[in-house]
Amino acid sequence: MHILVMGAGVVGVTTAWYLRKAGYEVTVVDRQSRAALETSYANGGQISVCHAEPWANPKAPLKVLKWLGQADAPLLFRPRLDPGQWRWAMAFLAQCTSARAAHNLRQMVNLGTFSRACLQALRDETGIEYDCLTRGILHFYTDPAEFESALEPARQMRELGCDRQVVDVDRAIELEPALAPARDRLAGATYTAEDESGDARKFTQALALMAEAAGVRFRFDTEILGFDKARDRVLGVRTLRHGHHETLRADSYVLSLGSFSGPLARQLGLHLNIYPAKGYSITVPVKNEEAAYQVSLTDDEYKLVYSRLGDRIRVAGTAELNGYTRTLNMTRCRAIVRRCAELMPEAAYWDQAEFWTGLRPATPSNVPYIGRSHFGNLFLNTGHGTLGWTHSCGSAAALAAIVAGGRPEVDFNFTGL
Known part of the structure; x- marks a missing residue:
């Protein structure tokens, strides 16, 4: 066949x-x-079962409205005369109920756990190399309200078999010392030891x-x-x-x-209700080994993920619902660099960032x-x-x-x- x-x-x-x-x-x-x-080509690099909370959840509509006028918002919706965009947006709103969000989270955790095991088996079978690190993923929060809102999804994930543990600031910095410069800004964190990172390309x-x-x-x-x-x-x-x-x-x-x-x-x-969610990434050379992270990180407030790829740092995220254009929006690019430099100033040569954008195929759920x-x-x-x-x-x-x-x-x- x-x-x-x-x-x-x-x-x-x-x-x-x-x-x-x-x-x-x-x-x-x-x-x-x-x-x-x-x-x-240049995505965030995470194998992240713990990143299963759907975009469509009860708090999403108000967040999207708040971000409408912000060019550097984590999720940017730019209305167009595009029936596909509006059809997607209406379906997205329909998924923002507690019941639908819980159902979709279950789907994502189940598929993610299975997929991570498949990847590990493939790696054992083939010896494939791709800058893999198996040091887990640490979600950190600088906004106490964002940290508080993460506790219930983390509990749901644990019930589904994804061991996403809630940790305090001291434990977060023990797990990843590169966050020490941002200690006073951290509100809390969650940690999933079984998750991984690596270069998808x-x-x-x-x-x-x-x-x-x-x-x-x-x-x-x-x-x-x-x-x-x-x-x-x-x-x-x-x-x-x-x-x-x-x-x-x-x-x-x-x-x-x-x-x-x-x-x-x-x-x-x-x-198929698929619409491109344009995402951005930066790839930057490591500056200081001691200040550069090894545990993959997720900055939930800014919707950014951080992965260590050998002697490079990759930071990716944000979503722009703006059709099929792949033009770089430098306001959004600079926002990623600014956030990274504030949190971990000595980790990388942030002024040497290589920018990239790609169209991620998003469904409303x-x-x-x-x-x-x-x-x-x-x-x-x-x-x-x-x-x-x-x-x-x-x-x-x-x-x-x-x-x-x-x-x-x-x-x-x-x-x-």
Whole structure:
């Protein structure tokens, strides 16, 4: 059986890997010249089961309203004459109830825990290297109200098997001494020892090479234009490569094109409620080893995540709902640098920050689409938002089980099941 995977980001490449392990013939198609050159290129680097609280929660609407006029707000909504944006926003508001938030948190924790275990097994099996650190993730808070509001989600996560422990300021600095300069500003923290960090681009590109050695074919520099279909089956994918049109055919297909999955799926009459949440990151050389963190950090108040990638520091976050533009907003870039320099001034050469932005494929609930579509031979693995790296291995392993006609080993509401 031949399966064509659309997309060579971290989700598409892991999907190809697990499908090949299951014995399928696999081809991956992507418009870039190699794997992980779009949203997986410079993300926050965290494998963060503890980052499962959905954006859509009872406190979100008031926060979004408060941030509307702030160019450097953690979540920035820029209204456009775009029906897709407004459809997404209305669905987001519908998810902001306590019941929906609790349901979605359960989904995210279950998938995240399973996915982290899959990644660890893959790492043990292959020896893949990607600047991995297994020192946990520490959420820190400089606003007492934000810290207080984190206690209930942390309790819910513990009940679901994610051991996110509440710690005081002294324990937070014991876990990560790099936070010592900010001691007087800290209100509290939570710590998840089992979580990890690593370079998603290094991982994806290394896994793509391993997959290719195992027999997966990659067709790069190939733009996907649309589909040939008949009734409830996809017959082929229409592509453009180096000026030549070609229809690629397979027995089954997997859509893993991130934020671009929605527009393409609409050609088939599939309405995936995915909208790009533009995120930013900075990558900075370490300045002082003793002042630079080793534990991955999350600054919940500013919606930033910090990862140590060898001799580099990566800080990523914020979300801008502003269409498909990838233009850097320097106000938002400078806000990240300013926050980092205030908290850990000697950790890095903050004035040498390399800026990047990418389009994270967000669903209103934060829960991705994984499973079979109503086309019998089209499968979905997309819409992972800010957690594509965290959920990639588990999503791919689960999808491989679904393609084989089985049920995955994780309690999750899979599409088409």
